[in-house]
Amino acid sequence: MVLPVTGYADRWSVKQGGTIRFHVATDRPRPYSARVARVLCGDPNPAGPGYREIAMHCAIEGRHQGQAQPIARGSFIEVPQLVLPDDGALAFAITLLPTLGTDAVQPLLTLDGAVPIAIGLRHGSAFARIGEAEIACTRKLTPRRWHDVVLVLAGGVATLHQAPRAPRLDREEAETATAPIATRPEGACRLRIAADQATRFTGKLERPWIAAGIAEIDAMLATQRAPLGVVANGTVALWDFSRAIATDTATDLGPQHADGILRNLPTRAVTGAAWDGSAHRWVENPAHYGAIHFHADDVGDLGWQPSLALAIPDDWPSGLYALHLDADGARDIIPFAVRARDPGRRARVALLLPTFTYQIYANFRRDDRAARIHAHAPAWGALSHTPTGHPEYGLSTYDDHLDGSGISIASMRRPMIDKRVNQVQHAGIEEYESGTYWLVADSYLLDLLDRKGIAVEVLTDHDLQAEGTAALAPYACVLTGQHPEYHTVETWDAIAGYIGTGGRFMYMGGNGFYWKVVPHADGPWALEIRRAEGGIRVWAAEPGEYFHQFDGTLGGLWRRVGRTPQSLVGVGFSTQGDYKAYPYTWLDGIGDPRVAFMREGLAAVPGEEFGGRGLMGGGAAGHELDRIDFRLGTPLHALVVARAVVSDPEYHPVNEERLSIEWPGTHEQIIRSDITFFEAAGGGAVFSVGSMNFVGALPVDGYDNSCAKLIENVVRRFADPRPFPLPIPSA
Ligand SMILES: [Fe+2]
Structure with a gap:
């Protein structure tokens, strides 16, 4: 169930004179109100300093018409256009390692065109739909094992074949099914890999291949199992996931170069069907890393329409700010930082908000704490929502995907509903306690300095990533927040350079300074973590998957990587x-x-x-x-x-x-x-x-x-x- 009103900002921080945009969604078309405040203390506990803020009047204050915005979870690949040949045999192959063991439909390849095609798993077995015709195997493919699925359309007959890469010794999985077909697709089509209209696949896929003029299952299977990089005669399209691993592109080696676009940040740089343990660093042997791990609960950039644009007046002091949203009494708060346009002129001290760590922890589902927080929050006037009950916004890198694999990528282009102010993250132990963390805890530092008459400005890890030591240099003294755990090479170097x-x-x-993270090629709106080797961790990177997809470097604890x-x-x-x-x-x-x-x-x-x-x-x-x-x-x-x-x-x-x-x-x-x-x-x-x-x-x-x-x-x-x-x- 989506929140009545929520949203995300397009950035963690904005300079005086700059503009920040907010992407707001309501659960249905309805009005909501917005207002902005500067936060003095983010802690709602009445036994402490209390939640305190100063209203900052601005043009976006007031009522707005809210709209629902889409949440299309699940990673997949979209191929906008591919042209199929008009006659002769047409064949499809894909290699898969399903990880869910579900009876539900698991889409592998979907073609939209005059004659739509769907290839997938249903009841754990391969099935295909060619226009109106259906064809299905009945033997269940074993989850967490590699298999090939091949579909050949030739001479008015569809032949579907499924086969394990390594046969089981206790039962047969290989199977062939046939059905007559009236027609086969031709001409331009749109294609999805790991998705159909409604559902998403969970597991690894490798080497989707479409070929013309090959009518034999065995010939298709032999080529599908050949080393990556071989482009057989007759290839219409062959998506080689071992190429461009650091990008959101699925490279087509076929003559049309019908590259696919990755949606919702699936996990790349994962071991493929060919992986034999001889290489662990994917850049050394990409052919062993020809798979992509898709998850039906992956969330990347939600891509919501911008709703509000706030131009920051020059006289708004640098500090921690909050956009308050209210829809008929249902509230949410989007925090952001205002930086000085001329840093260090008004203050010699800066607080470096650990926004990488906020983002990495965003939507950390703690069911053990949720009930206490829900019970506690209303009496304090605090926000009461927690990620428990809201998987739609994607969980944190402290959670698992629905197939048990660790979540390794964290996006900020989605509501981060537990990284707010006027919120508790942990019900207290002693009666007077706040149970605070993250932003709320870090606001104590601003409150302290403010009360002691020490001018302080704020900046974020995201600023450090972009600007390096220069972002800190205007300040005589820089403080971290309570938990600056996650750093990139760039933020680490920026701090080391400052010191x-x-x-x-x-x-x-x-x-602090514990795990390494790597930003997406387009910037740290998405951060990647590989929980490799050791450390206190809630999941472990799989063998062979210790190197980041975003840059090919070794992941893990900073002390383990030098x-x-x-x-x-x-x-x-x-x-x-x-x-x-x-x-x-x-x-x-x-x-x-x-x-x-x-x-x-x-x-x-x-x-x-x-x-x-x-x-x-x-x-x-x-x-x-x-x-x-x-x-x-x-x-x-x-x-x-x-x-x-x-x-x-x-x-x-x-x-x-x-x-x-x-x-x-x-x-x-x-x-x-x-x-x-x-x-x-x-x-x-x-x-x-x-x-x-x-x-x-x-x-x-x-x-x-x-x-x-x-x-x-x-x-x-x-x-x-x-x-x-x-x-x-x-x-
Ligand atoms: Fe931590």
Whole structure:
């Protein structure tokens, strides 16, 4: 069931003077109202700072007529035009690995023309329809095994053949069926691969082939099983999915070059029927990667019509904004960032919103939390929808497709209904808690700085992708959000470049800089993740499928592909537990003259605790914790100023550190978070909290607490142009 009103923006951020467009859909033609606000704090919890915003009056404020917009889930290939020969035998072949094991129709090839043709599976067996004539096999093809299906139309007879690539030893699957046909298609047609009008195929398809003048099943089968790249005589069209893998094009090797257009981002760079384990990197042997994995629940660009265009006035401050939508009391909120046209002029500090991580997590279905959120939200005036019950917008890369394969591509051109403000993502544990995450949690940082009178501007990962270090360079100090987990080569390099040239960087979260993602060739509106090798992960990339389709590079944890978070920000992921959080203890490091600025107005006594309360899990150190590791690249001069060793038995070491049933170290070495500081080249510095729930401790007591004071002190010093001298001992 679609939401009464929802939508998506065409971008995550817009500069003052720029225009952002919103694609809005209502469930049926009906009016809705729109208004825009600047968000001061996104958390609806009345026991915290509360949801607060400032109305921003603009031209799109008011009533609009809403329309339903289409949601056509499921990936497939569209071939706009192909011309079939007028006479002689006509034959079709396709290789498939079905993954669902369903009795429902699974379309393989569909031709629209004067005599339509459909080839597919029904009750697990091949069937074909040629005009009015139907023909079907009856033996079920085994799911998750490779098969070929061939259809030959010759001499007024249709012959349909299905055969496994590797015969089963316990039963026969190969079968041939025949039926008379009155006519066969000819002339121009439109073709769909993996789809018909209504349904979509789920599984892998390879090498759809149409041939003229071949009347023998065996001849078709032999060629279909020959190595990819061979174009047999008589070929009308042969789509070779091992070509142009990084694109949305299905290359036709036939004489008409009737290339297909991929819709809804199917998974490419997957092992094909020829894969024998000898190659794992598809660029080395594309012929082993001749398949595309289609899913009936893939969602790419929904392609909705733009509904509202908002020109940002120059005097709207940079910050976090919300488009509020309301249709007869049903609400949704589309968040976006406004950037400064002249960055750094009004503020020396910037918050880098981790929009890659928001997008990768968008529509994360958590049925275990949904009921609590639905029960909790109305009393707080918060949005109450969750991805549970709304699969139509596509799920997250933390979910599985309906065939159990992991979702590896995340689009922003669809409603991301759990990445809103005035929303909870996690019902609290303690009575006063908010259960916040993502945007809502990150808004605490804006609220803190605003209350302390520190001017701050915002930008996003998507801006960093486009502009590199130049996007950060105007700022003396840049803070991350609570969970900057996903980065591309480009965003990583942008941050490293900033740190390496005198920038001051504050990593305000946990489990950051963990997974590699790759943007679509047309930009990061779609991001790809291959959950390869190790790590805490909810699905695992299949053997042979560790390399990204978007650029051919190895996917996985950054530490598995040659970069470590410790080398960038001093700390890296060490342990994960429940959302429950715990206090920190000051270490001797806080007394070091190098960090005297941190102690201003703080009774930071080594051995004493702080951060024992918070809106996220009831403390500052919780959920996902990072620590220093010199072996993994923590700068040797890094100073740990506070540490939380968590005794909670629910906390465990991360998988990538475990080789056997033994823990990789003692409890004190592993189950902890280190608040870490180090000076960097060019007078810069890095400060890292290494805890996912740290920002939830900031709003406690009206942002008047040790965690908030520590962050305020660091931001003030980091915004101060005086260089940080490297701690080189004098001779
Ligand atoms: Fe995460």
